[in-house]
Amino acid sequence: MKSKAIVTVLGKDQVGIVARIATALSANKVNIEDISQTIMGDIFSMVMLVTIDEEITPFASLNEELKSVADASALQITLQHQDVFSYMHRV
Amino acid sequence: MLIDSKEILETVGMIQEQRLDIRTITLGISLLDCGDSQPSVVQRKVYDRVTKLAQNLVKVADEIENRYGIPIVNKRVSVTPVALWAGAVPEHLLDIAITLDEAAANVGVDFLGGYSALVQKGMTPCDGALIASLPAALSRTERLCASVNVASTRSGINMDAINLLSQAILDTAAATGELDGVGCAKLVIFANMPEDNPFMAGATHGVGEGGAVVNVGISGPGVVRSVVAKLPDADLFELAEAIKKTAFKITRVGELVLRQAAAGLGVAQGVVDLSLAPTPTQGDSVADILAAMGLENCGTHGSTAALAMLNDAVKKGGVFATSQAGGLSGAFIPVSEDLGMIEAARSGVLSIDKLEAMTSVSSVGLDMIAIPGDTPAETIAAIIADEMSIGVINNKPTAVRLIPVPGKTVGQTAKFGGLLGEAPILPVHAGSSAAFVRRGGRVPAPIQSFRG
Numbered sequence: 001m002k003s004k005a006i007v008t009v010l011g012k013d014q015v016g017i018v019a020r021i022a023t024a025l026s027a028n029k030v031n032i033e034d035i036s037q038t039i040m041g042d043i044f045s046m047v048m049l050v051t052i053d054e055e056i057t058p059f060a061s062l063n064e065e066l067k068s069v070a071d072a073s074a075l076q077i078t079l080q081h082q083d084v085f086s087y088m089h090r091v
Numbered sequence: 092m093l094i095d096s097k098e099i100l101e102t103v104g105m106i107q108e109q110r111l112d113i114r115t116i117t118l119g120i121s122l123l124d125c126g127d128s129q130p131s132v133v134q135r136k137v138y139d140r141v142t143k144l145a146q147n148l149v150k151v152a153d154e155i156e157n158r159y160g161i162p163i164v165n166k167r168v169s170v171t172p173v174a175l176w177a178g179a180v181p182e183h184l185l186d187i188a189i190t191l192d193e194a195a196a197n198v199g200v201d202f203l204g205g206y207s208a209l210v211q212k213g214m215t216p217c218d219g220a221l222i223a224s225l226p227a228a229l230s231r232t233e234r235l236c237a238s239v240n241v242a243s244t245r246s247g248i249n250m251d252a253i254n255l256l257s258q259a260i261l262d263t264a265a266a267t268g269e270l271d272g273v274g275c276a277k278l279v280i281f282a283n284m285p286e287d288n289p290f291m292a293g294a295t296h297g298v299g300e301g302g303a304v305v306n307v308g309i310s311g312p313g314v315v316r317s318v319v320a321k322l323p324d325a326d327l328f329e330l331a332e333a334i335k336k337t338a339f340k341i342t343r344v345g346e347l348v349l350r351q352a353a354a355g356l357g358v359a360q361g362v363v364d365l366s367l368a369p370t371p372t373q374g375d376s377v378a379d380i381l382a383a384m385g386l387e388n389c390g391t392h393g394s395t396a397a398l399a400m401l402n403d404a405v406k407k408g409g410v411f412a413t414s415q416a417g418g419l420s421g422a423f424i425p426v427s428e429d430l431g432m433i434e435a436a437r438s439g440v441l442s443i444d445k446l447e448a449m450t451s452v453s454s455v456g457l458d459m460i461a462i463p464g465d466t467p468a469e470t471i472a473a474i475i476a477d478e479m480s481i482g483v484i485n486n487k488p489t490a491v492r493l494i495p496v497p498g499k500t501v502g503q504t505a506k507f508g509g510l511l512g513e514a515p516i517l518p519v520h521a522g523s524s525a526a527f528v529r530r531g532g533r534v535p536a537p538i539q540s541f542r543g
Contacts, residue, residue, distance in 0.1 A: 006094075008103050036096045047096040060157040078103050080160035085094040087343040088102055 001054045004033070004082045006047060007066070011075035013044040021077070024069050025050060028057040049082070102340075106161055109313035110375045111341060114368050115165040116152050116352050117289035119296035119304040119361060120144050122205075126176040130183035134190040141168060141194035141203070144303050144358070149199040151355035155348055163348070164370075165510075168195060169294035169306075170205035172238075174221045181220035185227050192232035202277075204236040204294035209284070211246040212533070222252070225259045229274035230266035236292035242282035242479040244486045248534035250476065256280055257472035257528075261495055264464065268497040271505040275494040276427075276459065280475050282482030282489045287362045288418040293490055305352045306361035306418060309345035310368040311337075312377045315401075319383040330384070331404045338365060338408025346413040362417025365409035366454060367401070369429035371512035377401075377422055378431025389431050390441030398422060399452035419488065421454025427507060427514035428459055437504075437515040443474070451481045456490035461505040461514035464497040471495065473524030476534075484537055 009021060018037070025032060025048075034049040052062065063079055070077040105111040125136040145168050152163045170191065177187055188206055195203035206228060208218040225237055239256060242248040264272030279293035286297020289306035296304070318337045322330055345363035353360040369377045378389035384397045402421045410416045424446065426432045435441035443460065450456045457478050462471075475491045482489030496505040499516055506513045 006099055008099060010100075010103075038096075045096075045100065047099050058157075060154070063157055063160075076107060078107065078160050080102075081158045082094070083347055084159045084161065084344060085099055085102055087347045088340045089094055089098040 003052050003054055005050050005052055006080050006082055006085060007050055008078045009044070009046040009075055011044055011073070013039050013042045014073065017044060017073065017075065018046070020069055020073065024065050028062055028065060029053055030057060030062065105311065105314045109311065109317045110372070111311040111314050111344070112162040112164050113307060113345065113348050114310040115167050115289050115308040116148070116163055116348070117167040117169050117294055117306045117308065118145050118148050118356065118358065119169045119287070119300055119306060121296055121300065121302050122171045123176050123298070126179055128179045130180045130186055133177065133180055133183070134186055137187060138190050138194045141170070141191065142197050145198040145200065147356060151352060154355065155351050159347065161344060161348070165202070166200050167289070167291060167294065168198070168200050168203045169289070169296045170203065171296050171298065172205055172207035172209060174208035174215070174218045175298065178215060178217040181217045184221055184224045185231070188224070188228035188232055188235055192235045195234040200234065202234050202236050202291040204238065204291050205296060206235050206237040207239060207295050209240045210249050210252045211240055211243040212249065214252060222255050222259055225278060226262040226266040226274070229263050229277050236277045236294065238279040238281055238284065238293045238295060240281040240284040241475070242483050244283060244483050244540045245536055247536040248282070248476065248479045248483055250528060250533060251531045253280070253472045253475050253479070254468070254528060254531060257468040257475065260471055260493060261468055264495045264497055271499070271507060272464070272494045272496045273507050273511065276492065276507055276511050278492065280491045282479040283487060285418055285488050289364050290366065290368065290419060292492065300361070301359055303358040304361035305349065305356055305358050306364060307345050307349040307352065308364045308366060308368065308418065309341060309348070310366060311341040312367045312369050312380055313374045314341055315367060316376070316380045316383050319380055327400060331400055334401060334404035335408040338405045339412045341365060342409040342412035349413070360415065362415045363409070363413040364418025365405060365416065365420050366418070367405060367422045369423065369425065370510060371428050371430055371433070373430065376429045376431040377424060378429050378435060382431060388438070388440045389435040390445045394445060395448045395452055398424070398449050402453045419454040423455045423458065424449055424453055425455065425458035426460050426517070427505070427512040428510065433513065433515060436517055443517050443519065447477060447481070450478060450489055451485060454488070456482070456492070458490065458492045459494070459511070459514060460492070461494045461496050461516045462519050463500040463516055464495050465500070466495050466519050467525070469523065469525035469528050470519055472528040474519070476528065484539070486539065
């Protein structure tokens with residue numbers, strides 16, 4: 001089952017953030033549909049719309065993978081099905 | 092992107108920094124058909140029903156947590172009030188209590204509510220047996236929560252029941268004396284008890300609720316505080332509007348989780364209860380919202396007005412956000428579970444009298460209040476009667492969860508641990524209420540109940 005989800009990344013700007021996350025996503029057959037990214041001062045923030053095939057990569061395991069990337073790079077990475085955002089921000 | 096980055100990061104901030112969470116997913120289970128004249132049959136039916144229906148509760152909650160990235164802090168179960176269906180075996184209620192406790196442990200929930208009775212107009216022998224068993228039931232189980240509805244706008248206030256329960260509260264405190272009377276933290280006395288409340292200790296599965304239902308309690312005092320803190324110059328009208336919009340957003344997450352939980356468990360959708368329910372962790376305090384609104388401390392003049400506005404704005408935003416708002420839905424003021432309230436209690440600013448006023452405009456009652464261990468039963472009864480009157484006259488649920496702490500008094504602190512927190516002991520009035528409460532009987536239903 002294919003699901004759309006949002007990945008957010010927040011943390012201190014450093015070389016290789018986008019590469020590391022894109023690699024982790026690609027290794028899990030997750031397709032990146034859209035990216036928005038800003039750097040304010042030295043805080044890096046990125047929002048990605050991705051498509052996950054849950055039969056190949058369940059949310060739980062992708063969460064684990066992203067958590068290791070986050071821990072290794074002192075970043076905050078969240079992964080959430082897009083319904084959280086459409087429920088909250090649209091009537 | 093359909094949703095823009097600013098909105099996405101706002102949501103992420105609510106969860107990661109402001110402690111937005113699903114406070115509980117509570118599976119309500121009917122035990123109405125579990126009565127039998129054989130106690131062992133009753134126990135088996137109860138155990139099988141709970142463990143079968145709730146076996147996937149924790150798993151489904153974990154999946155939702157993973158999928159939507161929102162913490163689900165507690166998974167709980169509520170059942171039909173025991174006194175309603177165990178009437179054939181009133182001498183075996185303690186065994187049923189222990190069985191319910193074991194079933195809760197088996198499915199991995201931390202609390203199971205419903206060891207309860209409804210006595211607003213009178214008591215059956217089973218009701219009386221349940222009340223008498225409370226000290227044993229609450230000291231010999233870990234996860235079981237009990238409640239008794241002693242008053243309603245339609246029926247009045249059962250003072251006889253209140254007198255029995257005030258002694259039961261003291262006995263329960265004594266039975267859990269080494270833990271500062273923590274048994275009393277699992278007992279709630281209600282007026283106008285809701286049938287679909289997912290929060291403990293007063294959660295029960297009401298009689299009209301069907302076979303199994305899931306109710307979601309969502310909480311976000313930190314989120315509301317953050318919004319209020321960003322508007323130091325807003326007038327009260329604008330502030331109310333901002334709180335209302337925030338409550339809407341918070342409740343929408345509850346709605347999503349409710350739908351997913353019902354689908355995952357194969358049960359009916361119950362309600363979303365949007366209650367600002369504090370926990371004793373930093374950044375999760377209702378008292379801090381009042382401080383951000385402009386009150387130097389919780390309990391000073393203006394606290395009732397601020398809480399009234401907050402409670403109302405929360406309800407308005409919540410009601411639009413879900414197809415079925417219910418439970419308690421509003422602002423909670425449990426003293427031991429809110430760091431700001433603990434501080435206000437410790438410094439003497441917050442009194443039971445002020446808390447009582449605040450309960451008239453918020454959604455719970457005199458909650459998690461520690462009082463001196465030598466408080467007379469009649470004084471406890473009078474405190475309960477006061478709070479029940481507020482609920483009955485104003486046609487709203489109110490409740491009392493008082494903990495008389497054995498061997499401790501004002502100036503000391505009761506320590507319950509975990510989500511139950513700790514509570515500085517609050518003073519009670521010395522003037523005796525004994526002659527009043529000892530009259531007993533029932534306060535008749537007020538005129539406003541005649542709505543036919």
